[in-house]
Amino acid sequence: MMIIFIALISLVLAVLAVRGILLYRRFLELNEFVEGLAKGGEGLGRRYYLKGKRGFSKVLYNLSVLAANLQEQNRENEACKNRLSVLLKHIPDGIALIDSRGRIRSLNPALENLLYLRSHAISGKGLAESVNVTGLGELLSRARVSNTESKETLAFNSKFLEVTATPFADVETSQYAGQVVLFRDVTADRRIDEIRKDFVANVSHELKTPVTAIKGYVDTLLEGAMDDREDLSRFLNVINFQVGRMEQIIKDLIELSKIEFGAMTIEKKNVVLSDMVGKVIALYEEKAKAKGIFLRPDISEDCPSVQADPGVFTHILSNLLDNAVKYTDSGGVVVRAREGENYSCVLVVQDTGIGVPKKFVPRLGERFFRVDPSRSRELGGTGLGLAIVKHLVMAMGWKMHIDSDPGKGTSVRIYIN
Numbered sequence: 001m002m003i004i005f006i007a008l009i010s011l012v013l014a015v016l017a018v019r020g021i022l023l024y025r026r027f028l029e030l031n032e033f034v035e036g037l038a039k040g041g042e043g044l045g046r047r048y049y050l051k052g053k054r055g056f057s058k059v060l061y062n063l064s065v066l067a068a069n070l071q072e073q074n075r076e077n078e079a080c081k082n083r084l085s086v087l088l089k090h091i092p093d094g095i096a097l098i099d100s101r102g103r104i105r106s107l108n109p110a111l112e113n114l115l116y117l118r119s120h121a122i123s124g125k126g127l128a129e130s131v132n133v134t135g136l137g138e139l140l141s142r143a144r145v146s147n148t149e150s151k152e153t154l155a156f157n158s159k160f161l162e163v164t165a166t167p168f169a170d171v172e173t174s175q176y177a178g179q180v181v182l183f184r185d186v187t188a189d190r191r192i193d194e195i196r197k198d199f200v201a202n203v204s205h206e207l208k209t210p211v212t213a214i215k216g217y218v219d220t221l222l223e224g225a226m227d228d229r230e231d232l233s234r235f236l237n238v239i240n241f242q243v244g245r246m247e248q249i250i251k252d253l254i255e256l257s258k259i260e261f262g263a264m265t266i267e268k269k270n271v272v273l274s275d276m277v278g279k280v281i282a283l284y285e286e287k288a289k290a291k292g293i294f295l296r297p298d299i300s301e302d303c304p305s306v307q308a309d310p311g312v313f314t315h316i317l318s319n320l321l322d323n324a325v326k327y328t329d330s331g332g333v334v335v336r337a338r339e340g341e342n343y344s345c346v347l348v349v350q351d352t353g354i355g356v357p358k359k360f361v362p363r364l365g366e367r368f369f370r371v372d373p374s375r376s377r378e379l380g381g382t383g384l385g386l387a388i389v390k391h392l393v394m395a396m397g398w399k400m401h402i403d404s405d406p407g408k409g410t411s412v413r414i415y416i417n
């Protein structure tokens with residue numbers, strides 16, 4: 001009896017010991033699992049789905065569900081962060097986030113490029129102090145004090161930046177927490193605006209000159225000069241010349257706007273260069289002869305023909321020859337064509353004329369730009385010829401390059417593909 005009792009006790013103790021050991025092992029597993037959760041990362045990926053819904057199994061099951069939820073939330077946070085960083089990275093405008101003390105908390109690559117900054121070098125520093133944008137400090141203070149969006153166009157080096165500062169509040173305390181500052185490069189818009197204003201002023205001026213002259217001659221005629229047949233004829237000729245100038249300016253302007261609005265169709269076909277150049281040279285032969293200068297073609301065998309719209313090509317060549325003959329008083333003009341390295345043909349209109357001072361060469365092709373406006377006007381020029389050529393060359397998909405040496409001559413190269 002005693003033996004049976006001892007055996008039973010031993011059995012119970014043995015069972016308890018085994019359960020204790022099992023329990024301890026479970027406890028260690030649980031501890032390891034919870035440690036994994038606490039560390040985050042891969043630890044959140046572990047799962048415990050044990051049979052039974054009680055005791056440790058239940059705790060482990062609930063912890064697994066918690067881990068799965070946390071992992072999902074982490075993924076969502078990560079995706080959100082990525083989306084935000086992609087947005088900031090690819091947005092073309094510069095953006096900076098500053099805190100309530102004006103210190104940089106974050107900025108995007110566009111702003112780094114725009115203001116030549118390196119974010120790691122200025123992170124945590126004051127935005128206004130870190131960049132050389134005149135008036136930025138005042139703009140940020142104004143936005144801060146008024147607690148409303150403030151916008152202004154500020155100068156930075158040779159650029160113009162439209163800067164918008166928008167204050168924001170802390171979500172919990174509703175206290176001022178900083179500003180989002182947006183920088184947009186509006187230099188090109190400004191430039192276009194200036195070009196437009198210049199253009200309107202130039203057109204008015206160019207048209208006013210002949211109109212004033214016409215008015216003067218008409219007044220003189222009406223005051224009695226028309227009774228003298230010689231005066232009448234002389235003045236009418238002058239009026240005719242001025243009307244011709246106005247007509248040419250208007251024609252050129254209409255042409256430019258047609259090209260710019262894309263209202264011009266280009267139809268390329270095979271054009272034999274010697275024919276085309278010969279035809280245009282013939283238009284200016286008489287004028288060249290009268291000035292005592294030569295005018296000749298020099299078309300190489302290696303590029304006999306090109307793909308071009310014949311009307312547009314004629315127009316380009318005529319304008320270039322007109323200038324070459326007009327601005328050359330001795331020597332002459334050659335129209336040369338050679339095969340180019342990366343082009344089917346390079347066409348050069350080269351003269352031995354007065355040339356253009358180096359500092360003005362980049363301005364050739366600007367509307368109404370003339371080295372000597374009165375000389376150009378006297379010679380019947382409008383100052384729009386090269387602007388038209390520049391646009392036509394572009395419309396053909398070609399390129400143009402002008403070289404000039406004052407006193408030696410000018411060469412205009414057209415790269416035909």
Ligand SMILES: Nc1ncnc2c1ncn2[C@@H]1O[C@H](COP(=O)(O)OP(=O)(O)O)[C@@H](O)[C@H]1O
Pocket residue numbers: 323324327351353354355356364365369370371372376377380381382383384385386387410
């Ligand atoms: N071949 C050239 N030689 C010297 N100057 C030139 C030549 N071509 C153009 N230019 C300069 O460029 C200006 C602009 O040319 P363009 O637009 O054709 O105007 P325009 O011929 O009506 O004066 C001219 O007024 C002249 O000063």
Ligand SMILES: [Mg+2]
Pocket residue numbers: 319322323381382383384385386
């Ligand atoms: Mg011209």
